[in-house]
Amino acid sequence: MAKVIPLETRSMTEARPTSRTSVIDISKLSLTFETTDGPVHALKDIDLAIGKGDFVSFIGPSGCGKTTLLRVIADLERQTAGSITVNGTTPEMARLNRAYGYVFQAPALYPWRTIARNVALPLEIMGLPKSEQDTRVRRNMELVNLQGFEKKFPWQLSGGMQQRASIARALAVEPDLLLMDEPFGALDEIVRDHLNEQLLKLWAKTEKTVVFVTHSIPEAVYLSTKIVVMSPRPGRIHDIVESNLPRGPRPLDIRETPEFLKIAHRVREGLRAGHSYDD
Amino acid sequence: MTTEAVAAPAKILPDSGFSAWLRLRFLPVAVIVLAIIVFWYVMVAVLNAPFQRQLFATAGQDYGTTDLIVATMDQERPVLPSPHQVVAEIWKTTVETPVTSKRSLVYHGWVTLSSTLVGFVLGTLLGVGLAVLIVHSRTLDKSLMPWVISSQTIPILAIAPMIIVVLNAVGITGLLPKAFISTYLSFFPVTVGVVTGLRSPEIIHLDLMRTYSATPSQVFWKLRLPAAIPFLFTSMKVAIAASLVGAIVGELPTGAVAGLGARLLAGSYYGQTVQIWSALVAAALMAAVLIMIVEAADRRVRARMGVRA
Numbered sequence: 001m002a003k004v005i006p007l008e009t010r011s012m013t014e015a016r017p018t019s020r021t022s023v024i025d026i027s028k029l030s031l032t033f034e035t036t037d038g039p040v041h042a043l044k045d046i047d048l049a050i051g052k053g054d055f056v057s058f059i060g061p062s063g064c065g066k067t068t069l070l071r072v073i074a075d076l077e078r079q080t081a082g083s084i085t086v087n088g089t090t091p092e093m094a095r096l097n098r099a100y101g102y103v104f105q106a107p108a109l110y111p112w113r114t115i116a117r118n119v120a121l122p123l124e125i126m127g128l129p130k131s132e133q134d135t136r137v138r139r140n141m142e143l144v145n146l147q148g149f150e151k152k153f154p155w156q157l158s159g160g161m162q163q164r165a166s167i168a169r170a171l172a173v174e175p176d177l178l179l180m181d182e183p184f185g186a187l188d189e190i191v192r193d194h195l196n197e198q199l200l201k202l203w204a205k206t207e208k209t210v211v212f213v214t215h216s217i218p219e220a221v222y223l224s225t226k227i228v229v230m231s232p233r234p235g236r237i238h239d240i241v242e243s244n245l246p247r248g249p250r251p252l253d254i255r256e257t258p259e260f261l262k263i264a265h266r267v268r269e270g271l272r273a274g275h276s277y278d279d
Numbered sequence: 280m281t282t283e284a285v286a287a288p289a290k291i292l293p294d295s296g297f298s299a300w301l302r303l304r305f306l307p308v309a310v311i312v313l314a315i316i317v318f319w320y321v322m323v324a325v326l327n328a329p330f331q332r333q334l335f336a337t338a339g340q341d342y343g344t345t346d347l348i349v350a351t352m353d354q355e356r357p358v359l360p361s362p363h364q365v366v367a368e369i370w371k372t373t374v375e376t377p378v379t380s381k382r383s384l385v386y387h388g389w390v391t392l393s394s395t396l397v398g399f400v401l402g403t404l405l406g407v408g409l410a411v412l413i414v415h416s417r418t419l420d421k422s423l424m425p426w427v428i429s430s431q432t433i434p435i436l437a438i439a440p441m442i443i444v445v446l447n448a449v450g451i452t453g454l455l456p457k458a459f460i461s462t463y464l465s466f467f468p469v470t471v472g473v474v475t476g477l478r479s480p481e482i483i484h485l486d487l488m489r490t491y492s493a494t495p496s497q498v499f500w501k502l503r504l505p506a507a508i509p510f511l512f513t514s515m516k517v518a519i520a521a522s523l524v525g526a527i528v529g530e531l532p533t534g535a536v537a538g539l540g541a542r543l544l545a546g547s548y549y550g551q552t553v554q555i556w557s558a559l560v561a562a563a564l565m566a567a568v569l570i571m572i573v574e575a576a577d578r579r580v581r582a583r584m585g586v587r588a
Contacts, residue, residue: 076486095492102490108483112505112584121501125491153585173491 023177023209024050024073029082030234031068041234042068046082048228048237052176055203055210057220058228059267060274065235066213066228067105067181073211074102074179086177098126100177101170105185107162109154109169116141116150119169126173140168143202160191167199178203178210184219193252196222204248217271218255221245221264229267231274238274241266316362320352323361327351330358360553368557381537384561390538391526392565394454398461399522403515405462406469413470414477414503415495431467435460435525440532457538461525465518472514476507508584512577519569527562539565 031043043065050056058066071077072084075091086094094100101122109118116137123133141147144164154162163183170178184192200223203210214220220227225247229239243263245254254260293299324347331350335342342350352361360368372384380386409427412419439460446456480502488498530540539558546555 074490076489095490098492100490102487104483104487106483108481108487110484110502110505111586112508114585122491124501125488125493125497155585155587 021051022049023052023054024048024084024086024211026069026073026084027082029072029079029084031065031072031077032080043072043079044234044236046235046237048240050209050211050226052209053207054226055200055212055224056226056228057212057214057224058230059214059217059220060230060235060238060271061215061232063235064230064232064274066215066230068235069230070179070181070211070213074100094177098122098173099175100179101173101175103163103167103170103178103180103183105182107154107159107166109162109165111154114151114153115146115157115165118154118165119172122169122173136172136174137168140172141165143171144168144198160187160195163187164195171202176208178208180210180212182213182215185215192219197249197252199223201249217264217267221260221267222250222252222255227263227267229270229274231271239266239270241270319359319362323357323359324348324351326358327354330354356550357552360556364553365556365560368553369561372557384542384557387537387539387542387558388561388565391523391530391540391562394457394529394538395461395519395522395526395565395569397454397458398525399465399515399519401458402462402465402518402522403469406466406514406518407473407511409466409470410473410477410507411499413474415499427467427470430463435464435528436532438463439528443529443532457526457529460529461522464521464525468514468517468521469511472510472517473507476510477503479510480506505584508580509577509586512573512580516570516573516577519573520566523562523566523569 026046026048029043029046030041033040033042046069058069060066068077072079073086073091075095084091087097087099089097109115110121113121119137119141120133123136128136137150138147141150144167146161146164146168149157149161149165154165157165163186167183170180184195187195196219199210210223212220212223221243225243227241227243228237229241230236231238241263245259245263292302294303328347328351331347331354335347335350351357353364354360357364369384372382376383376385378385409423413423413427414420442460442463443456446452446459477499484502484506485498488502493501526538527540527543530538531544539562542558543555546552546558
């Protein structure tokens with residue numbers, strides 16, 4: 001089974017770190033948190049390239065650093081070694097250029113703002129004219145099927161609707177890159193299926209690059225063009241699985257096809273092998 | 280028959296409308312007020328009885344228990360005036376006395392109220408200002424906070440005369456010195472509450488702002504300040520009561536001729552306990568009304584901020 005990226009590929013990535021089609025290039029990246037109990041190796045020697053238009057999932061048990069890796073891409077954390085470029089620049093520059101939209105595990109809506117005003121929040125901060133804000137709010141609320149809920153406050157919406165509002169908020173920035181940290185983790189299976197399907201349609205329509213953190217194998221396989229299997233202590237990449245499922249919208253039934261199950265099997269094997277039980 | 284055995288569903292009492300207001304709001308308050316009044320009358324009889332016995336003895340008058348108790352209710356200078364004496368005094372000094380008179384409780388109340396309000400507004404502004412500085416600067420957090428706290432350990436009665444004297448020396452007289460004492464007492468709860476409020480946003484809400492590359496002032500206006508509003512109102516309720524105390528205390532040591540504090544002082548000089556108690560009750564009513572106004576403002580703001588009713 002292919003483990004990590006072959007060395008040849010690695011040196012190639014280093015040779016052209018700002019490849020035209022590459023949105024994110026990560027090379028020998030490590031992140032160590034200094035704690036009172038000694039250093040914690042959250043990420044170790046991560047090598048990864050994410051191409052334009054890819055849908056990439058990070059999957060792994062808790063503590064494998066998948067969220068941390070996403071936060072490094074978003075410049076919410078800094079690596080302690082190695083290098084990373086986002087859109088050919090540092091993550092900080094990418095953040096200052098508002099190159100990405102970030103969807104958190106929780107909706108993180110501001111309770112004192114209506115749904116429409118929550119979606120408008122990043123647009124206010126970007127200083128867009130009011131008319132442009134209104135257009136984008138309307139367009140993106142329609143995209144996530146929330147029209148008619150503009151004047152509601154977050155507590156008046158179900159968890160699934162709140163998370164959809166937070167996706168609309170991330171999309172309103174109109175970034176080419178969407179970073180999503182277990183966005184559907186707290187939702188029930190039916191809502192999650194539905195949102196997965198919608199997300200895939202949205203991705204196919206807008207051709208954005210999506211980086212998606214999850215701990216659900218079916219979700220990762222269903223959504224992704226590339227699945228990054230991670231293992232804990234220290235957090236590292238165990239396997240990278242390129243999906244041969246068709247790009248673009250996929251029917252939910254695809255999850256019962258042999259191709260799907262084969263990929264899911266390989267991911268599961270990777271998770272099992274990478275999981276250390278010795279502690 | 281079996282259908283009849285199924286009892287009619289227990290009558291669910293409504294939680295809105297007049298009867299609900301009577302049951303949920305009026306009744307509990309009325310019961311406590313009644314209990315206080317009964318306790319007050321009992322204490323009037325107990326505390327005023329010794330002096331009344333002396334009076335009877337001096338007059339060589341025979342008296343029964345009932346005579347004694349009735350007499351304790353209407354002494355001219357009782358140790359503890361009875362509620363109806365206080366009500367009568369308040370009625371006399373508010374309704375029956377023109378507002379312009381120096382004997383009018385409305386006049387004295389207004390003097391105290393005006394410095395309370397000025398002090399409260401200044402205190403709230405100062406409190407919010409200090410809180411903003413403290414939250415945005417580690418140095419100020421370390422250097423300012425201990426002073427803010429220790430300022431409140433000084434007894435206000437000790438510092439009030441000095442504030443008045445010093446301000447008089449630099450030519451500030453009248454309303455402002457008393458208002459500054461109110462400010463001194465009221466800024467503290469506001470600072471402490473607003474500091475907590477400005478620090479209350481969750482990490483995830485702050486991270487969100489970071490992903491938008493928001494400037495510190497955008498984070499302040501769009502996240503920290505709205506998050507601090509409930510804390511601000513809670514603090515303001517404490518602050519306005521403290522302001523009233525400050526205004527009254529400010530009137531005591533300065534020999535002020537007007538204000539509820541001056542009424543208290545004059546009452547105690549001349550043993551006019553009825554006057555003292557009517558000033559006290561007026562101050563308590565004023566505090567209650569002020570807090571109710573802040574609460575009403577709080578409710579309005581909360582409704583606009585979409586808080587679940």
